[in-house]
Amino acid sequence: MERKEDNLSSGINPPGTLEIRHISKAFPNVQALDDVSLDIRAGEVLAFVGENGAGKSTLLKIINGDYQPDSGTMSIDGEQLSFPNPYIAHKAGIRVIYQEPEIISGVDVAENIWVGELPMKNGFLDRKTLYATVRKSLQEYGFDGILQPEMMGDQLSAAQRQLVEIMRALKSGVRVLALDEPTSSLSDDEVERLFKLVRQLRSQGLAIIYVSHRLAEILTLCDRIAVLRDGRLITVKPAAELDDHEIVHLMVGRELKDIFNRTHIVSDREVLRVENVNSRWHHDVNFHINAGEVVGFSGLIGAGRSELAKVIFGDLKKESGNIYLDGTDISINSPDDAISKGIGLAPEDRKKEGLVLIRSVLENASLVIVKQLTKLGFVNRKREREIATQFVDKMNVKTPSLEQQIGKLSGGNQQKVVLARWLAAKPKVLILDEPTRGIDVGAKAEIYKLIDELAGEGLAIMFISSELPEIIGLSDRVYVMCNGRITGELAHNELTEEKLLELSMVDELAESAKIKNTTEKVNL
Amino acid sequence: MKQNNQNESGSVNKKNAFGRFLDFIGSENLSLIIALVLLIFLITVVSGWVGLAGGNKFFTWQNLLNSLAQAIVISGLLALGETVVALGGFMDISIGSIASCGSVAAAGALVGSGAIGSLHIFPQNNVFFSILAGVVIGLIAGLINGMIVTKLHVNAVVATLGTQAAFAGAAFMLAPDGKPIGVVTQQNFTWLAQGRLFQNANVPALNGSKWTGIPVLTIILLVAVIIMHVVMRYTSFGRAVYAIGGNTTAARLAGINVNSMRVRMFMISGGVAGLAGVLLASRTTSGNPINGQGLEMQAMTAVFLGGTSTSGGKGTVFGTFLAVIIVGVLNNGMNLLGFNTFVQKVALGMLLVIAVAISQYRVLHAETVRKSSKK
Secondary structure, three states: OHHHHHOOOHHHOOOOOEEEEEEEEEEOOEEEEEEEEEEEOOOEEEEEEOOOOOOHHHHHHHHOOOOOOOEEEEEEOOEEEOOOOHHHHHHOOEEEEOOOOOOOOOOEHHHHHHOOOOOEEOOEEOHHHHHHHHHHHHHHOOOOOOOOOOOEHHHOOHHHHHHHHHHHHHHOOOOEEEEEOOOOOOOHHHHHHHHHHHHHHHHOOOEEEEEOOOHHHHHHHOOEEEEEEOOEEEEEEEHHHOOHHHHHHHHHOOOOOOOOOOOOOOOOOEEEEEEEEEOOOOOOEEEEEEOOOEEEEEEOOOOOHHHHHHHHOOOOOOOEEEEEEOOEEEOOOOHHHHHHHOEEEEOOOHHHHHOOOOOEHHHHHOOOOOOOOEEOOEEOHHHHHHHHHHHHHHOOOOOOOOOOEHHHOOHHHHHHHHHHHHHHHOOOEEEEEOOOOOOOHHHHHHHHHHHHHHHHOOOEEEEEOOOHHHHHHHOOEEEEEEOOEEEEEEEHHHOOHHHHHHHHOHHHHHHHHHHHHHHHHHHO | OHHHHHHHHHHHHOOOHHHHHHHHHOHHHHHHHHHHHHHHHHHHHHHHHOOOOOHHHOOOHHHHHHHHHHHHHHHHHHHHHHHHHHHOOOOOOOHHHHHHHHHHHHHHHHHOOHHHHHHOOOOOOOHHHHHHHHHHHHHHHHHHHHHHHHHOOOOHHHHHHHHHHHHHHHHHHHOHHHOOEEOOOOHHHHHHHHOEEOOOOOOOOEOOEOOOOEEHHHHHHHHHHHHHHHHHHHEHHHHHHHHHHHOHHHHHHOOOOHHHHHHHHHHHHHHHHHHHHHHHHHHHOEEOOOOOOOHHHHHHHHHHHOOOOOOOOOOOHHHHHHHHHHHHHHHHHHHHOOOOHHHHHHHHHHHHHHHHHHHHHHHHHHHHHHHHHHO
16 A cells, blocks of 8 residues: 555656546446546556456546546646546547547548648648658558558558557657557557557657556566556556566455355256357357356356357357256257246346336336236236236335336346346246346345345356356356356365456466467577 | 335325326326317317317317218228337338228229139128228238348338338239229128218207217227227237337347237238228228328327337327327318318328427436436
């Protein structure tokens, strides 16, 4: 903590340093940033690292003027800055390059870079001067090989688009440049060139923010590393004092709270078995879940967990492999199939995929069971209301009436209605995809308790979550996924956040080891 | 909280008569009833203040039974079918052309003329099979619409714009050499449009005009309204339509077979349009391929005026019915007051835009309320 304060004595900062002081930003139900203060020094590359949802993107968006902070200040050389929109931030010399920069597709590279201030001659575009200027600056930065001024915007690769955006920034006299996951779509060769550019810009005195999941890149490129967790700045340390395992530890380092109470007992009876499943998103996935078992699925966003849930649920197609329910090989072609065989899915995005927001609590709660309550086309509305009332009460949903439009309830209560819907359907396997995302702590605790109860009643639960504490606290067993594969299986007593994160970053860590080896060889 | 729940549900049970009335018509339809009352007030009272004559004829049995109650039937039926499609989040603009097909098919089956008559599958001079022919043609047209939308993934407006032209042409192909099929001698058939029920009921005269019985047409519309209301409110199909219109993905992930429901939606709107075509043939005593032309316009006006959301998922059959009456009263009143049909067309077009603007305002207003209540 003291070290953190040491970093903030603005006297030692070189001119051109972006000083961020006490920035906080809250969204409904979540404190995205909590009193963050740090310096982005001119002439250095500063890395932002943290888990999904740690606050990196929010901080970038505040720096870029996309969001306004609830409190706190930003300044350069004592000059107070506030950015109502990105345009003002750009004019002040601050620019964030996002993963997918916006390029005008019908216009060439030169015009894309100079858009807004094109050189004119007699009222017409002076293409000759424009191309000459752009070619010169491309040569200056060593990009004449991969980017020509004549290339059209819609023919550019992701890497080239990023370069265009960077050139735009350089042209307008940028002082603080932030790169958000810049290498995720680049080849090794392109990464090398980008690093060369970043080092060149650093030596010219720019302050550079580098956001990435790739620890190896961060350790080779960056001067200091800022670790964010749960919206708070945990530490800022020189890169030389850290290694990748230490960074991972700093990223997760949380205490488990005792809101997890596992009282259910796992049975020996296997309910769901998935064998050698391949799909557009998956490679040879194998796992099983027993009756009364909560099986966690951990991994980074994009690892293929939600897609796996939808493949099992019949909403996405599998290319090969078998799914067994109670020992029988079943084929599932649609969610309807899956439901009739006893599988339920509470999807990841409650509002987009789970609820009919403009309809009532009652209709949302009974959406799945309506079919079972229908005779000769008519719904037994009395029975429907009884069952809905029973499960809405069981879930302790706070609503003025069953007729209430569900879109008007809080996120936690909405999620409880989704769960009530599935409880009413009495499935054998229940897939919960991020069931606690965006809901408050109280509702979370209730949902944890319910998951435990459901397992106690013999349900097999596939529990997908990006929050490590809840995965560790609730799961009897955990599968970790990375890039569409299952990279590890851990029993409850083997679970630690470090292990989970390492398994979910297996590919990234392997790459980092590879780069380390090659640099060592070069040094020899 | 539980305590609280019980209190609130307790108060629901103790609702007064007005509350129960509101529950029955749906509180969102109250504004339509107010609009209807205002409109009638404009026609009957205000028109006199500005010197327009004819408003006093509105409340006569002659006007209510002979003009108004019959005029709303065809567009009313079309609007009922369109409501189902609109609640499911789509639009069917081919219903006018389908009505033309139904009209020619029914007349053709009845007198054994045209393409349908030459098939010899429907016995001639039989009103039941004539109606059946019109409805079946409508169902087939709806099936085609549904298949184009679900299997070929064509946007519903574009798909039914295409079939609107195609079905309009098909109506001419069903008729012998494209000419209308006269059914004026088929009195059993023309009774559908001209017959009256309860003629001998003892109802007092209204403004000196005698009770003449309720048109069979109007009874057909009322029965259709009740059936459609029941379908949308009490069957699993109706519930699925609301869910699909409200959130297609959520409906699919809850096990609803979205495509099959969509095909059924279009078949209902097609079948009902076919029936409307049959009644058109009866009313005009001719199976004419131009019978249904342009009728989708009035029907869609009524659907959106009736409170059905343009994106689906919200709205009621009863709301559409009220809107059908409003549109009917507007046309009827303008007739009585001596406005020509061109002015009526302008008024109808404006009404459609205003109706949608009001429903958009409601949506936006609801969102701002939600946002500000969060803060």
